[in-house]
Amino acid sequence: MHKTLAFSLLLFGCHTHTHQMxxxxxxxxxxxxxxxxxxxxxxxxxxxxxxxxxxxxxxxxFGLTEQTTFLQQTPMGDFAVIHLVGxxxxxxxxxxxxxxxxxxxxxxxxxxDLHGVDFAKGEKVLPKVSLAYAMDxxxxxxxxxxxxxxxxxxxxxxxxxxxxLMGARHDEYVRARTNLGIHRELVFLESTAMGDAVVFYxxxxxxxxxxxxxxxxxxxxxxxxxxxxxxxxPIPLDALAAIAGKxxxxxxxxx
Numbered sequence: 001m002h003k004t005l006a007f008s009l010l011l012f013g014c015h016t017h018t019h020q021m022x023x024x025x026x027x028x029x030x031x032x033x034x035x036x037x038x039x040x041x042x043x044x045x046x047x048x049x050x051x052x053x054x055x056x057x058x059x060x061x062f063g064l065t066e067q068t069t070f071l072q073q074t075p076m077g078d079f080a081v082i083h084l085v086g087x088x089x090x091x092x093x094x095x096x097x098x099x100x101x102x103x104x105x106x107x108x109x110x111x112x113d114l115h116g117v118d119f120a121k122g123e124k125v126l127p128k129v130s131l132a133y134a135m136d137x138x139x140x141x142x143x144x145x146x147x148x149x150x151x152x153x154x155x156x157x158x159x160x161x162x163x164x165l166m167g168a169r170h171d172e173y174v175r176a177r178t179n180l181g182i183h184r185e186l187v188f189l190e191s192t193a194m195g196d197a198v199v200f201y202x203x204x205x206x207x208x209x210x211x212x213x214x215x216x217x218x219x220x221x222x223x224x225x226x227x228x229x230x231x232x233x234p235i236p237l238d239a240l241a242a243i244a245g246k247x248x249x250x251x252x253x254x255x
Contacts, residue, residue, distance in 0.1 A: 023065075026089045027188060027199045028082040029072070029147045033116045037071070037078045040114045041250060044069055044080075048251035058103060059253055062092040067253040070145045074243055080115070081145040081247070083201055097121070128191045132158050132198070133165040135174045139183040143252075144207030146244035150189075150196040151234040158189055158198065161228050169221065176221040180213050181205035198232075208245050215241045 032040050047055040059067060066085035071078065086092050096104060097119050112118050150158065165173045177185055184203040189196065204210045214222060215238050229237050 023085060023087065024089045025186070025201075026084045026093065027145060027186070027201055028080075028084065029145075029190075029197075029199055030080045030082070030115050030117055032071075032078040032080055033114055034077065036114050037073075040078075040080065041071065043110060043114065044251040048253065048255055052255065054103060055253065058107070061099075061101070062095050063087055064089070064092050064253075067251075068143050068145075068249070069251040071248045071250050072146060072244065073246060079147065080250075081147060081199070083143065083145060130189050132187045132189045133162045133173075134184075134186045135165075135170070135177050135182075136184045137174055137178045139203075141181070141183045141203040141205050142207055143249070144202040144204060144211075144247065145200060146211075146240075146247055147197055147199045148233050148235060148240050148244075150198060150232055154198075154232045155189055155191065155196045157228065157231050161225070161232075172221050176217075176219050179219065180210045180217065180222075182207075182210050211241050211245055 059065075064084055064086040066083070068083040070081040072081050073079075084092070097108075099105070108119050177183075182202055182204045184201075186201040188199045188201075190199060202210070215226070217223070217226075226237055233240060235243070
C-alpha cells in the first residue's frame with residue numbers, strides 16, 4: 001500500500017437527528033510506528049479489558065458514545081483504523097488534545113510513542129475530508145473498516161461515482177449492498193498533502209464474506225462499480241480485498 005495512507009484522520013458532518021440528540025461520527029486511520037504493533041495491540045486490549053473502567057470514564061468525559069478499533073496490516077506498514085461516535089466528535093477530539101487530566105496526558109504520551117503522531121497538535125493534524133457516498137437499509141450488523149489509496153485523478157473519479165450512487169442509481173446501490181449482506185456503508189474521501197485515500201465503514205452480516213463476494217459479484221451495479229474502482233485505486237480490487245480481509249477488530253466501546 002502506498003504512502004497516501006501514512007496518516008488519515010477522517011471527519012464528516014453527517015448528523016443523525018433523533019428525539020434525543022444529534023450524532024456525529026469520525027473514522028480515523030493512523031499509522032502504527034514500525035515495530036510497535038504488538039505493543040499497540042496489548043495497549044488496546046488492556047484498555048478494553050482490565051483497565052476498562054478508566055477507559056470508559058475517559059470516553060464519557062469526552063462525550064464519546066462508541067469507539068471501534070481495527071488493525072489493518074499492509075506492505076507499507078500497519079494502521080489503526082478507528083470509528084468514533086458522539087454528539088460532537090470534533091469537540092471531543094479537541095478536548096482530548098488539550099486536556100490536562102493526568103490520564104489524558106499519559107494517553108497522549110502513549111499515542112505519540114505508538115503512532116508517532118502528537119494529538120496535542122489538535123486541528124493541525126486534521127486533513128480535508130468529505131463523505132463521498134453512503135447507504136443504510138435500516139438493519140444492523142458487524143462493524144468493519146478498511147482503507148485504500150487513490151491514484152491520479154482519483155478524487156475526481158470518486159466524485160463521478162458519488163453522483164451516480166447518490167442520485168439516479170441510489171436505490172439500485174442500496175439493493176446491491178443489501179444483497180451482499182452490507183446494511184450500512186459510509187465511504188469517505190480524505191485528502192492530505194501526501195495524496196488522497198478512501199476509507200470504508202460497514203455494518204454487515206459477515207463483512208469479510210461480503211468483501212469477497214463484492215470482488216466476484218455479477219450484479220450489474222457491482223460489475224460497474226468494480227470497473228470504476230479499477231480507475232480509482234492503484235491496487236487491484238482482488239489484492240485490496242486480500243489485504244483488507246485480514247483486518248482485525250481489536251477493541252470496542254462499549255464492550
